């Protein structure tokens with residue numbers, strides 16, 4: 001019984017960042033959904049907007065900006081599709097060999113264990129690579145080519161994650177209260 005009324009034209013936006021129990025960013029939701037979760041006792045509010053309120057029958061509350069689940073969720077029902085877009089996202093748009101940022105349309109996808117040697121197209125064998133590194137590596141394993149992977153490739157547990165929230169925010173700017181939870185500084189730059 002969340003009797004919330006709010007007259008702002010912003011009400012259809014997804015203004016609330018949802019964190020998992022260990023503060024990992026999970027998704028963005030509208031404030032109504034966030035209030036429902038809060039009233040049902042499943043989340044705590046960890047940050048508010050200073051300049052927005054949600055009106056209930058009895059009082060006005062600051063609008064939540066970030067909420068956190070008390071218990072961890074089962075996310076495995078949301079299996080992440082294996083495709084180029086999601087590999088790009090998993091690898092944060094960086095070549096996994098030289099760590100440089102790669103423009104999406106110039107991205108190539110490297111078989112860690114080369115295809116010619118039985119390497120499969122799987123989450124654990126495909127990584128994002130820049131053209132130069134991909135050519136340099138050729139039909140060799142990373143060891144043979146002396147090219148170290150930034151991280152062992154894994155199947156992601158869920159999307160969207162921190163990086164996709166950062167880059168696909170519909171507003172184009174990340175709300176200030178979200179920033180500490182997305183590894184950003186106060187002006188919205190990524191700390192990396």
Ligand SMILES: [Zn+2]
Pocket residue numbers: 095096097098099100129130131132133134
């Ligand atoms: Zn590279």
